[in-house]
Amino acid sequence: MKKFLLILFASWSVLTGTCQTVDEMQDNGRAFLQQGDYSNAVLIFNKALQMQPENTGISKDLALALYLNKENTRALEIINPLPNKEGADDCCIVTGK
Numbered sequence: 001m002k003k004f005l006l007i008l009f010a011s012w013s014v015l016t017g018t019c020q021t022v023d024e025m026q027d028n029g030r031a032f033l034q035q036g037d038y039s040n041a042v043l044i045f046n047k048a049l050q051m052q053p054e055n056t057g058i059s060k061d062l063a064l065a066l067y068l069n070k071e072n073t074r075a076l077e078i079i080n081p082l083p084n085k086e087g088a089d090d091c092c093i094v095t096g097k
Contacts, residue, residue, distance in 0.1 A: 022058070025047060026045070041065040056085055063078040
């Protein structure tokens with residue numbers, strides 16, 4: 001029941017555009033990742049990234065969600081520019097190019 005309510009709340013929040021902070025959206029997206037609901041995680045991370053395009057943490061989460069959702073090309077499009085951004089950390093380095 002909790003899972004259903006979380007999904008319902010997150011979907012409603014995304015659709016209605018309520019004043020959710022980026023941190024709350026990132027937490028909700030991570031909850032979807034943990035549940036294996038990668039499509040909803042991608043939706044939430046995309047919305048959060050629109051609000052804060054410079055946030056490398058959201059970009060990394062979005063790339064992971066895309067990868068787990070088997071959208072590898074889009075995941076690489078998100079993750080490849082990260083090492084050149086300010087605030088990039090060791091996790092942003094992509095190997096195997």
